Amino acid sequence: MHLHILGICGTFMAGLALLARERGFHVSGSDANVYPPMSEQLQAAGIGVHEGYEPAALSPTPDLVVVGNALSRGNPAVEYVLAKGLPYTSGPQWLAEQILQGRWVLAVAGTHGKTTTSSLLAWILEYAGHGPGYLIGGVPRDFGVSAQLGRSPYFVVEADEYDTAFFDKRSKFVHYRPRTLVLNNLEYDHADIFPNLEAIQQQFHYLVRTVPSNGLILAPAGDNALEAVLAMGCWTPVAPIGMAKEKDCALTAAAVAEDGSRFEVWREGAYQSQVSWSLLGHHNVANGLAAIGAAHHAGVPIEQACQALERFQGVRRRLEVCGKVKGVTVYDDFAHHPTAIAKTLAGLRARVGEARLIAVLEPRSNTMKLGIHKESLAPALTLADRVLLYQPPDLAWPLAPAFHSLGAKASVFADIQAIVDNLCAHAQEGDHIVIMSNGGFGHIHQRLLKALQGGGQ
Incomplete structure (x- = not known):
């Protein structure tokens, strides 16, 4: 066929x-x-x-x-x-009919962290010998590809709230019918199809309605938007997860290192294990905790799940090191929402200390193009020592006024090569340059590395 x-x-x-x-x-x-x-x-x-x-x-x-x-x-x-x-x-309909029927679906939904959490969960199941199938919106380095059928009943899917197709305006995730559901977090996004947060919450409610009573929903304690979703109706046990300061959590992360590279895992008040890993940021600690909880629902012991996280190699385009030239480290990151940008920079800042941190941003997502988050972008970038912004031709609003609060450390460019030239002219040994876009960004990563090596464009 x-x-x-x-x-x-x-x-x-x-x-x-x-x-x-x-x-x-x-x-x-x-x-x-x-x-x-x-x-x-x-x-x-x-x-x-x-x-x-x-x-x-x-x-x-x-x-x-x-x-x-x-x-x-x-x-x-x-x-x-x-x-x-x-x-x-549609893609989600085909997936549901041809791949997910009869399988134990573990779905990861939320505004941020879906790709990383899905990758972590699939890797834990693989490490535990379960050979899961998976479909992830990124490429986990432990697998090398974004999807596989797997050899067990388990199937991990990144459950996106974006609409299904031009002829089906339900969110994609409504098709997946998970038994295990991770709700990472919830904020307003996708302004091109959702008029407000309440419209997104309605779709999340539809997702919650599909989880069976013998399934499990994992959700962060204290997320008001998700608590409102669950209050709309929930027929499935809910396991709250959170940091040590949160009370009444089924799973808790404690003794978290400043850069998120180390943390303890506690279950219902009892110490389970510790994780020392390569990922950065407290947001990734939350992602890891959610993956541990979902894998535990599928039968993986918590200690074994923690061992898997310590061997996790990361996901392409999630603070991925593209190269290091003459002491300058260049990263590729998919962050395209102020919250994700701020958390990514916070994790890296905690790791690199006083070293210069340079952020390069292409406002490419549909929500960015509409200017919905423009008031939040400058505050999200405050931890960077320099901020270089690309003003693409199809962006309907001017960047410069929105970043006036950053003063001289922010610059706007209408040409990608001009950004490369500026970075090269001011690069210093020890710099960390984070390029953030949910698209190809004119191959700026490769162009920059080549220019830093002295090879021009």
């Missing part, structure tokens, strides 16, 4: 393509934005990608077209599918 995936290079759809290929389908796809790491893993799997959405890519006619949620009416490929009456479905 031939599947053609529209939007195949998206983080979700690329993983779906790998699952379909592993299941034995012939897979092809189209996308307008082809860049690593998803383009690399598709190429490695031998999956052909047509750049652009010309209808010619749908010849020979596929048996089924899987439509990504980034596509809408007016797209040439979508219009061709509809006009020709080709069978089509």
Whole structure:
């Protein structure tokens, strides 16, 4: 059977393509934005990608077209599918019907930390010998690919609240029917499809309604937005998790190092184990604790889960070290929301101390482009010694006024090469440069490393 995936290079759809290929389908796809790491893993799997959405890519006619949620009416490929009456479905619907049926689904939802927590959870299950399937919106270094079918009933899925498709406006995660559900946190995001936080909470309520009474929901203590969701109706046991200061938690992290590199795990007031690992930040301690709790629900002893975390190698594009040249370390980070930006910089600042920390930001997400969080961006970047901002042509609001409070340490650029040149001109040994974008950012990481080496662009 031939599947053609529209939007195949998206983080979700690329993983779906790998699952379909592993299941034995012939897979092809189209996308307008082809860049690593998803383009690399598709190429490695031998999956052909047509750049652009010309209808010619749908010849020979596929048996089924899987439509990504980034596509809408007016797209040439979508219009061709509809006009020709080709069978089509959404990615989440295909996943639910072809992969998740009959499996123990462990879903990770929330505004922040989904990819890291999903990766941690899948790795714990793998380390414990369970061989889980998984579909994650990033590439865990321990696996090397973003999705696998697995060899056990367990399947870990990153459960995104974004809408399903142009013809199905429910959140993706409503399709997944998890038995174990992690709710990491909840803030307002995705302003292009949700008018307010209450609209997102409604979708989370629909997700909660799908978890069986013999399942488990793990949620952070003290998250008011999530507590409001659970108050709308919950028929499943809830295990609160939190830091030592939180009371009445099923799982607690204590004795947390300032940079988050070490912490103790306590269960219902009793010490269980300690974790010393490579990840940074208290937000990742929370992610790790959630993964431990979800794995424990699937039968993994807490001490074994902690051992797995100590061997976890991280996720691509999550404060990933791209290279170190002449004492300057360059990182790639997916952070594209003020909260994620602030927590990422806080973790790195705690690790590097007084070393210069330079933040480079591309405001690329749909919410960023709408200017919803513009008042929160400057405060999120205060821990950086320098801030370089890219003003893309399609950004409808000017960056400079929003960052006036940062004074001389903030600069706005309309050209990516100008950012590279500026970074090189002012780079000092010991600098840490964090490049933040949820897109390819004009291959700025590679261009910067090459320029630092003295190789120009």
